[in-house]
Amino acid sequence: MSEREATETAAGTGASAAAPGGGPAREPAGASAAPASAHDTVEAAVRAQLSKALGGVRGMIEAAVPTIGFTATYVASKDIKLSVGVGVGAAVVLLLVRLVQRTSVQFVLNSLVGIAIAAFFALRSGKAEDAFLPGIMLNAGYAAAMIFSIVVRWPLVGFIIGSVTGDPTAWRSDPGIVRLCSRLTWLLVLPCALRVAVQYPIYLSSGDQSGLLGAAKIAMGWPLQVAALATMVWLLTRGRTPLPAGEDAGESGAA
Template identity: 70%
Template structure:
């Protein structure tokens, strides 16, 4: 009991409450993926600074001014979130991204280098997800663990591991496509095409991947008890 006379929620009770919110593993993964990706608004907010930077560069060819415009748009989005008292996590990701992009571009003096961190990030993310699939610990599985309160119980069920591997592939493929398209454009120094590719391969590609995930998740009805390891008792 707390000092105010109110019973504190025990860890076991909190875990049961999380599990009660989902009937199936597929439902839990679907909801957790939506949270992790920030929903439609989070995806749009990630694209706006890139659009501002690219359009400014195409019009003016002024690197510093273009970076200031991109960063300014990110700060405006952050201010809107703060005024609305909504989560700033995804806008902060955008702010952080534009700061890293500015560091790379200003250090070399080349506008194309503003896109290099994103290419490196996608390549690294794809490699990490591929490794997780190869060793049969797909990263999507840990979304289930965040719901059940046991980060590894889901791994005992082969069907869940197989499902999570397929979902991880659907997250991995957009990263590979981005690298395959954007890296040659980066080597050629095509800033305008790089900006367009980053925007087009941002939320549209992510939405396509999410649609494929929703379709896959809609086909299964795995009870949440399976992911908790209760079935092994």
């Protein structure tokens, strides 16, 4: 930032602090663009957002525990209602622990909603394998949506960059960034497509396939997701693409 721009920004901040009528000071117009200065490159911004998306080891465990509880209980007892109770109960316990500790409930809520939907399908049909159908359908939907976003040149990962810069669409003006985001989005498509390709034929097989489906769901859950994200991080360490719209954000704040 030049000396002139710094002076104008300081003046704008001072003016906003003295709000007419003695009211509360208003936040400077450029404050919403602050996150853009936190990262210098597209790669750094996406790496930071991906680390949040994982939720750490605890988030991975919270995502897997309800499914493990449901599957293990059904394999041992063949009782759908008991298995559903164990799966949902495990998610509720994890949620209560989060609430007591006053930590983020995002990942355990996702897990609770997922097991609740699975329980509805299983209880409605009386077949344990139907508990896995919503997950298969969801992965198919995610894969289709992401592939469509790539085809129309609005790759999903681009909106991660938009969330950092404060401008959700500025990244599309740079063909290099669009290509990078397309490659990264393909890496997110791959786990979803693999889950459908493996689990749906198992679901269609005759007989009770709930044990096999449960094992496939656990093995192809976070492990696949972590592998995809690790590949994305590796790809992101190879380049240094400047973030778009950083200067525009600063100018809009000075105005």
